[in-house]
Amino acid sequence: MIAIENLNVLDSTQIIIGEAIKKLGYSTEMYELLKEPLRVLHVRIPIQMDNQKVRIFTGYRAQHNDSIGPTKGGIRFHPDVNEDEVKALSIWMSLKCGIVDLPFGGGKGGVICDPREMSFGELERLSRGYVRAISQIVGPNKDIPAPDVMTNSQIMAWMMDEYSRIREFDSPGFITGKPIVLGGSQGRETATAQGVIIMIKQALKIRGKNLNEASVVIQGFGNAGSYLAQFLHESGAKVVGISDVYGAIYDEDGLDIPSLLDRRDSFGTVTKLFSKTITNQQVLEQKCDILVPAAIENQITQENAAKIQAGIIVEAANGPTTIEATNILTDRGVLIVPDILANAGGVVVSYFEWVQNNQGYYWSEAEIESKLQDRMEKAFDNVYNVHETRGVNMRLAAYMVGVRKMAEASHLRGWI
Ligand SMILES: NC(=O)C1=CN([C@@H]2O[C@H](COP(=O)(O)OP(=O)(O)OC[C@H]3O[C@@H](n4cnc5c(N)ncnc54)[C@H](O)[C@@H]3O)[C@@H](O)[C@H]2O)C=CC1
Numbered sequence: 012m013i014a015i016e017n018l019n020v021l022d023s024t025q026i027i028i029g030e031a032i033k034k035l036g037y038s039t040e041m042y043e044l045l046k047e048p049l050r051v052l053h054v055r056i057p058i059q060m061d062n063q064k065v066r067i068f069t070g071y072r073a074q075h076n077d078s079i080g081p082t083k084g085g086i087r088f089h090p091d092v093n094e095d096e097v098k099a100l101s102i103w104m105s106l107k108c109g110i111v112d113l114p115f116g117g118g119k120g121g122v123i124c125d126p127r128e129m130s131f132g133e134l135e136r137l138s139r140g141y142v143r144a145i146s147q148i149v150g151p152n153k154d155i156p157a158p159d160v161m162t163n164s165q166i167m168a169w170m171m172d173e174y175s176r177i178r179e180f181d182s183p184g185f186i187t188g189k190p191i192v193l194g195g196s197q198g199r200e201t202a203t204a205q206g207v208i209i210m211i212k213q214a215l216k217i218r219g220k221n222l223n224e225a226s227v228v229i230q231g232f233g234n235a236g237s238y239l240a241q242f243l244h245e246s247g248a249k250v251v252g253i254s255d256v257y258g259a260i261y262d263e264d265g266l267d268i269p270s271l272l273d274r275r276d277s278f279g280t281v282t283k284l285f286s287k288t289i290t291n292q293q294v295l296e297q298k299c300d301i302l303v304p305a306a307i308e309n310q311i312t313q314e315n316a317a318k319i320q321a322g323i324i325v326e327a328a329n330g331p332t333t334i335e336a337t338n339i340l341t342d343r344g345v346l347i348v349p350d351i352l353a354n355a356g357g358v359v360v361s362y363f364e365w366v367q368n369n370q371g372y373y374w375s376e377a378e379i380e381s382k383l384q385d386r387m388e389k390a391f392d393n394v395y396n397v398h399e400t401r402g403v404n405m406r407l408a409a410y411m412v413g414v415r416k417m418a419e420a421s422h423l424r425g426w427i
């Protein structure tokens with residue numbers, strides 16, 4: 012009988028970090044340092060709802076390791092947010108920043124809530140309340156938040172305004188993913204998807220295939236998934252399946268992406284408009300060349316890994332594939348571009364946004380795109396090279412590349 016899989020993402024992250032640290036020859040003390048964030052703040056945020064009742068929301072901000080520089084990472088508004096998830100997400104941010112060589116450690120935040128059931132006013136009060144609650148541990152040189160699941164540039168704008176009021180000076184560098192007029196960067200809105208498409212092209216090159224011959228299934232149609240669908244469609248690839256939290260649609264002849272993009276709502280939902288849908292699990296198992304999970308964690312598990320038909324998986328989402336599934340897929344010869352490499356385009360352009368805020372001088376979209384492409388291609392080559400030369404799977408290779416600089420910096424600071 013197959014053992015039931017442990018779906019706790021902090022546990023699985025710690026297992027892989029442990030393996031990476033061992034392979035690189037670091038001590039067990041280094042593992043003890045890096046297996047958990049240095050700091051986790053648990054906050055309770057009282058918010059007056061539109062019905063005049065007060066509701067207390069729970070939130071977190073985790074800061075994994077600041078040996079290289081300030082911590083950096085998004086804020087998630089989602090009903091399933093929990094402390095272990097936020098901790099794991101902060102560790103992934105550290106690894107991601109290591110892979111694309113940014114002067115940051117990892118941070119991540121989350122609030123347990125469902126923005127789909129909240130008014131604009133309630134969301135604004137919650138966003139401001141969260142910033143007040145975490146204001147002592149964040150800042151442009153301490154910990155710099157950004158968008159993640161169900162947060163967006165409007166929420167970043169409210170948060171930046173609240174932080175600037177608390178500090179009594181304009182602080183655009185406190186947060187990234189802002190609207191352009193408030194110091195946002197060209198290309199941040201689309202950066203995660205841009206990075207993913209660069210990774211898809213690298214993976215196809217290894218497999219000797221062209222993008223315009225490829226069929227793609229994307230799970231999730233929000234910021235990452237929908238822009239990716241648009242870019243793939245514009246590049247001549249065939250997007251055959253997409254999904255949102257309510258279900259999925261699939262057509263092996265290709266979906267009408269422009270029409271789906273027109274009809275999606277601000278939470279990345281569109282499938283409710285269709286009478287014939289399949290489930291989110293079914294869409295993963297449909298025929299395609301490339302599968303892009305772009306929604307949430309634990310979507311590809313030991314239950315469905317053997318049924319995946321794609322030959323390449325590029326993880327736009329954080330943590331979509333379990334350790335067991337990674338092993339099954341790797342044994343089957345599926346090329347996995349792991350999350351901490353594949354979706355790093357978002358934090359790369361966030362870094363560019365922070366640099367532009369600090370210098371007060373802004374770059375063009377073409378400059379951002381070319382800088383992003385350079386970093387992502389280099390990162391892919393580094394990870395692929397470790398995968399080949401050390402004979403480890405792509406996920407472990409990415410962890411090894413991601414953890415190295417942070418371990419070195421922690422050592423040189425005299426922490427270990
Ligand atoms: N937005 C960004 O810049 C970055 C996002 N990511 C990751 O990409 C993934 C998606 O993030 P965004 O596109 O920003 O979020 P989003 O909130 O814009 O979109 C999320 C999408 O996933 C779907 N979804 C939500 N819960 C689901 C569930 N239980 N089952 C199936 N589908 C579900 C939603 O309907 C929506 O289509 C997340 O894992 C996030 O951490 C990673 C790097 C950067």
Ligand SMILES: O=C(O)CCC(=O)C(=O)O
Binds near residue numbers: 084354357359
């Ligand atoms: O843009 C950023 O700083 C971080 C984005 C993020 O949360 C992620 O990469 O998971």
